[in-house]
Amino acid sequence: MLKLRDGIVELYRKVATSLPPDVEDALKAACVSEKKGSNARHALEIILENIRIARETARPICQDTGVPVFYVKTPIGLSQIELEKTIIEATRIATEKVPLRPNAVDIITDKNTGDNTGMGFPVIYFREVPDSTLSIDLMLKGSGCENVGQTYKLPKEELKADRDLDGVRKCVLDAVYRAQGRGCPPYTIGVGIGVAKDQVTRLAKEQLMRRLTDTNNIEVLFKLEKRLLKEINTLGIGPIGFGGKTTALGVKIGVNHRHPASYFVDISVCCWANRRGRLIW
Amino acid sequence: MVEKQVTGFGSQVSGKKAKIINLPLSKKDVTGLNVGDVVLINGMIVTGRDKIHKFLFYERPSKKDIPFNLSGTVFYHCGPIVKKSDSGYKIIASGPTTSIRVETYEHRIISSYGIRGIMGKGGMCERTLDAMKKNGCVYFHTIGGAAAYLADRVKRVVDVWKLEEFGVPEAMWLLEVENFPAIVTMDAHGRSLHSDIVEKSGLALKKLINK
Numbered sequence: 001m002l003k004l005r006d007g008i009v010e011l012y013r014k015v016a017t018s019l020p021p022d023v024e025d026a027l028k029a030a031c032v033s034e035k036k037g038s039n040a041r042h043a044l045e046i047i048l049e050n051i052r053i054a055r056e057t058a059r060p061i062c063q064d065t066g067v068p069v070f071y072v073k074t075p076i077g078l079s080q081i082e083l084e085k086t087i088i089e090a091t092r093i094a095t096e097k098v099p100l101r102p103n104a105v106d107i108i109t110d111k112n113t114g115d116n117t118g119m120g121f122p123v124i125y126f127r128e129v130p131d132s133t134l135s136i137d138l139m140l141k142g143s144g145c146e147n148v149g150q151t152y153k154l155p156k157e158e159l160k161a162d163r164d165l166d167g168v169r170k171c172v173l174d175a176v177y178r179a180q181g182r183g184c185p186p187y188t189i190g191v192g193i194g195v196a197k198d199q200v201t202r203l204a205k206e207q208l209m210r211r212l213t214d215t216n217n218i219e220v221l222f223k224l225e226k227r228l229l230k231e232i233n234t235l236g237i238g239p240i241g242f243g244g245k246t247t248a249l250g251v252k253i254g255v256n257h258r259h260p261a262s263y264f265v266d267i268s269v270c271c272w273a274n275r276r277g278r279l280i281w
Numbered sequence: 282m283v284e285k286q287v288t289g290f291g292s293q294v295s296g297k298k299a300k301i302i303n304l305p306l307s308k309k310d311v312t313g314l315n316v317g318d319v320v321l322i323n324g325m326i327v328t329g330r331d332k333i334h335k336f337l338f339y340e341r342p343s344k345k346d347i348p349f350n351l352s353g354t355v356f357y358h359c360g361p362i363v364k365k366s367d368s369g370y371k372i373i374a375s376g377p378t379t380s381i382r383v384e385t386y387e388h389r390i391i392s393s394y395g396i397r398g399i400m401g402k403g404g405m406c407e408r409t410l411d412a413m414k415k416n417g418c419v420y421f422h423t424i425g426g427a428a429a430y431l432a433d434r435v436k437r438v439v440d441v442w443k444l445e446e447f448g449v450p451e452a453m454w455l456l457e458v459e460n461f462p463a464i465v466t467m468d469a470h471g472r473s474l475h476s477d478i479v480e481k482s483g484l485a486l487k488k489l490i491n492k
Contacts, residue, residue: 063375063428101450144402242466
C-alpha cells in the first residue's frame with residue numbers, strides 16, 4: 001500500500017493548496033457582482049489573489065488546514081483495517097511535507113500530537129460498494145466554520161418552524177443569521193434532515209462534498225436549495241461579514257426517513273475555502 | 282497617517298484609499314481611525330490565540346515578564362503554519378482565527394498591556410468594544426482564509442514566546458509585517474460594523490420567516 005499512501009499524501013497537498021474549479025468560479029462571479037470599491041469586493045479580490053498564490057506556490061490556502069474528513073468507498077474484499085493504517089500514515093507524512101498545521105489536541109492532557117493523528121482524528125467513514133475501484137474523498141474542514149454549525153429539533157416555536165420543509169427553510173436561515181461573518185463567508189451550506197442527531201450531522205456534512213453546479217435529483221429539494229440560496233443572499237452579511245450580496249455560494253440538502261416523533265435538521269457550514277478532492281485507485 | 286491608493290491585487294484594483302499604519306500606535310492615532318477605514322499595517326505585531334489569552338488573563342504576567350513590548354502594538358488572533366530551517370523560522374500561512382472565542386479575556390488584556398489594535402476575523406462584542414473606547418484601541422478585521430496572501434506580508438519572524446509550552450499555533454510570535462491589509466470594523470468611538478450587520482440581517486431574517 002506504499003503507492004497508495006503516496007497518492008493520499010498528494011491528495012492532501014492538492015486539497016490543502018487549491019480549490020475545486022466550481023468553487024473558484026463561484027467566487028469569481030461573486031466578486032464582479034459586488035459593488036466596485038466596496039469592502040465586500042475588496043475582500044473577494046484578496047481571496048481570489050490568495051487562491052492564485054496558494055496554487056502557484058503550493059502553500060495551504062488557509063493556515064487552518066482543518067480536520068481531515070475521509071469518505072472512502074471500498075470494493076468488496078479490500079481490508080478497511082489496512083486502509084485505515086495507510087490513511088493515518090499518509091496523514092503524518094502530509095503534515096510534515098505539505099505542510100499542514102498540526103491540529104489534533106488531546107482532550108485529557110491538552111497537548112497537540114503534532115502530526116494530525118489521534119483518537120478519531122482524522123475522521124474516516126467507510127462504505128463498501130459493489131465496484132472494482134477504490135474511491136477516496138477528502139474534505140479539509142476548517143474549524144471556524146465548523147463552530148458555527150447548528151442542530152435543530154422541529155417544531156421550533158421561536159422560528160414559527162413546523163415539522164415540514166418550510167420549517168427546515170426557517171432553521172437554515174436562522175443558522176446563517178447566527179453564524180454572521182464568523183465562519184468566513186461566502187458559505188456553502190450543507191443540510192441534513194432525518195431521524196437521529198448523529199445521522200443528520202453526518203448527512204449535512206456529506207452534502208458539502210457535492211459540486212456547487214450539481215442538481216438535486218429530488219425536485220422539491222432542488223427548488224428549496226435554489227430558494228434558500230436566494231434568501232440567504234438577502235441577509236446582507238456578505239463576504240467575510242463586511243456586508244454585501246454574497247453570503248452563500250450554494251445550499252445542498254440531503255434527506256433520510258424520520259421517526260414519527262422526531263424531526264432533526266442539521267446545518268453544516270463551510271467557509272469560502274471549500275476544500276475537497278477525490279482519489280480514484 | 283498617509284493615504285494611498287490600494288493596488289497590488291494582481292490585475293484587479295479595488296480603488297479604495299488606504300490609510301498607512303506605522304506601529305506602534307498612539308492613543309491619538311487610534312482615535313483618528315473609523316469603522317470602514319481600509320488600512321495597510323507596517324511594523325511589529327504579536328500573535329496570540331486561545332491559550333495565550335487564557336494565560337494573560339489568569340496569570341496576569343507583568344509587562345517585564347513578557348519578552349516583547351505590547352504597548353501600542355497590534356495583537357493578531359492567528360495560529361500560523363511555521364517552518365523551521367537553519368536560517369530561522371518562516372511563516373508559510375498566517376490568516377486570522379475567529380476572535381469571538383477570546384471575548385471573555387480581551388477587555389482586560391487591552392487595558393493591562395496598552396494594546397492599540399486587536400486583529401482577527403468575525404469581530405467581537407460589547408465588553409471588548411467598551412474596553413476599546415475606554416483605552417483607545419480598534420479592531421482590525423483582516424481577510425479570513427487568505428493565509429498565503431497574508432503570509433507574504435510578513436517580512437520576518439523576529440522572535441517567539443511560549444513555543445515549548447503552547448505549541449506552534451498557540452505560541453506568541455513577534456512578526457514584522459509590511460502592507461498588511463485590514464478594515465477597521467470596531468473603533469475607539471464605540472462604533473461596530475458587526476452590530477450594524479447583526480441588526481440589519483435580523484430584520485431581513487424576520488421578514489423571511491414571516492413569509
